[in-house]
Amino acid sequence: MFLGVDHAGIGVEDMDTALDFWGRKLGFTELYFDYTGPIPGLEEITKTNQVKARIVMLGNKNSSRLGPGKVKLVQRLDGAGAPPYPSGIGYGEIGLAEVCLHTVHTQKIYQELVEKLGCESLMVPLNASVGPHDVELDIGYIADPWRGKVELIEWKGLWTSRPGLPRVEGVNHVAFGVSDMKTTIDFYKQLGFLDQIFESTEFFEPMAPWYQVGRPLPGHHMTLHLSAQGAGIEPVRLTPLYEDCRGEWGHVGPMDFGIGVQNIKKGVAELERLGIEMHSEIQTLNVGNSEYKYVYFRDPDDQYVCLVESSY
Ligand SMILES: [Fe+2]
Numbered sequence: 001m002f003l004g005v006d007h008a009g010i011g012v013e014d015m016d017t018a019l020d021f022w023g024r025k026l027g028f029t030e031l032y033f034d035y036t037g038p039i040p041g042l043e044e045i046t047k048t049n050q051v052k053a054r055i056v057m058l059g060n061k062n063s064s065r066l067g068p069g070k071v072k073l074v075q076r077l078d079g080a081g082a083p084p085y086p087s088g089i090g091y092g093e094i095g096l097a098e099v100c101l102h103t104v105h106t107q108k109i110y111q112e113l114v115e116k117l118g119c120e121s122l123m124v125p126l127n128a129s130v131g132p133h134d135v136e137l138d139i140g141y142i143a144d145p146w147r148g149k150v151e152l153i154e155w156k157g158l159w160t161s162r163p164g165l166p167r168v169e170g171v172n173h174v175a176f177g178v179s180d181m182k183t184t185i186d187f188y189k190q191l192g193f194l195d196q197i198f199e200s201t202e203f204f205e206p207m208a209p210w211y212q213v214g215r216p217l218p219g220h221h222m223t224l225h226l227s228a229q230g231a232g233i234e235p236v237r238l239t240p241l242y243e244d245c246r247g248e249w250g251h252v253g254p255m256d257f258g259i260g261v262q263n264i265k266k267g268v269a270e271l272e273r274l275g276i277e278m279h280s281e282i283q284t285l286n287v288g289n290s291e292y293k294y295v296y297f298r299d300p301d302d303q304y305v306c307l308v309e310s311s312y
Contacts, residue, residue: 001270002192004230006260006310007057007070008099008174010148011252013082015054017145018073022058025117026101026150027168028071030059032312033287036077041280045296045304046249052078053250057292057312060101060170066155067102067169069231072258076250085146086247090211092220092236094301095246096254097175098141100151100234105166106138110152112166113142122149123206129157130198148253149210151175158197173224174257175234176303177245181221183300184235190274191259193225193233218242230260249304256304264293264309271297271307287312 012018022028036054043049056073076082091097103109106125113119125140135157142150153172178184185196200222211217219239226232247255261267264282271278279296293309 001261001267002227003260003262003310004192004227005069005171005174005233006230006258006308007072008096008171008231008254009072009074009256009258009304010099010144011082011146011250011255012073012075013146013252015056015073015075018075019056021119021145022071022073025113025119026060027062028058028060028170030061030063032057032059032070033290033292035285035287035292037285039285041283041294041296042249044279048078050078051076051250055292057287060168062167063170064102066159067172067231068229069171069173071099071171072256074250074255082146083248083251085148085251085253086245088212088243089245089253090215090218090242091149091207092175092177092218092222092238093242093245094177094179095244095303096256097177097234097236098149098151099174099254100153100172102169102172103152103154103167104164104169106140106152106154108166109168110140110142119143120147122210125152126206130200132199133157133197135198144253146252171231173226173232173234174254175222175236176257176301177242178235178237178301179241180300181223181235181237185223185225187300188225188233188235192227194228195226197224197226197232199223233257246302246304256306258294258306258308260310261307262310264295264307267307267309268295 122141
């Protein structure tokens with residue numbers, strides 16, 4: 001029924017700059033659609049019925065089993081344009097924290113992006129192993145043009161990938177802050193995120209510089225869950241909880257995500273059977289040679305999350 005995370009939604013201030021970053025630098029060059037117009041179905045979320053945006057849905061040319069997710073670039077065109085990056089974001093506050101790309105030879109990709117292509121570094125790559133299954137990975141971070149967090153991971157211990165030259169693949173997971181880990185895991189298990197890849201309760205020290213000076217460093221509880229298809233989810237619980245950093249829908253940086261289904265009517269029926277509330281009726285946008293069908297629903301922290309019929 002559910003096909004994992006279909007895409008990570010990323011707010012951008014300027015589409016040309018965003019396409020240069022996501023397309024030319026990161027290899028998201030497969031165009032699914034490029035739509036400009038009203039975005040209905042966000043009235044409950046945004047408290048306005050005037051949302052207008054350009055949405056560009058892109059897949060990665062090297063997309064793989066560990067990088068299957070797309071990116072949905074969203075440029076708000078109503079009001080004052082793209083809302084700002086929520087000011088309190090360090091990592092793990094309620095709301096989207098990052099988008100993670102699977103990258104073969106993370107160190108080399110990072111070097112290319114930072115030293116040759118001018119991307120900002122947020123964490124120098126390091127090698128780690130995560131429990132309880134002792135899965136090895138290489139991990140680093142860069143910033144998108146508006147300082148949103150983009151993680152680069154090679155999951156060496158999961159699947160050795162196809163042999164090949166250094167490359168960025170597609171989206172591996174999205175991370176988001178939650179108020180209760182067990183409630184979140186139980187909720188998303190119902191939506192097919194059944195395989196827990198790791199669990200960590202240690203503060204991840206390399207992230208310390210991301211928190212504002214003077215703010216006590218929080219405790220980190222992180223887990224990563226993959227679905228049989230699509231990209232995964234990484235809920236993060238901070239201790240103590242911090243302010244809500246969901247920000248306005250469309251804010252720059254990672255800000256929402258979509259879970260794929262083949263048939264959205266059946267998907268909604270299943271969510272309703274599970275007692276999950278929708279924020280609107282199913283919406284259909286004509287995006288040229290196909291339709292973009294979506295509906296936002298309410299998860300335990302009311303993240304910006306939608307169901308999408310992945311037929312575009
Ligand atoms: Fe992550």
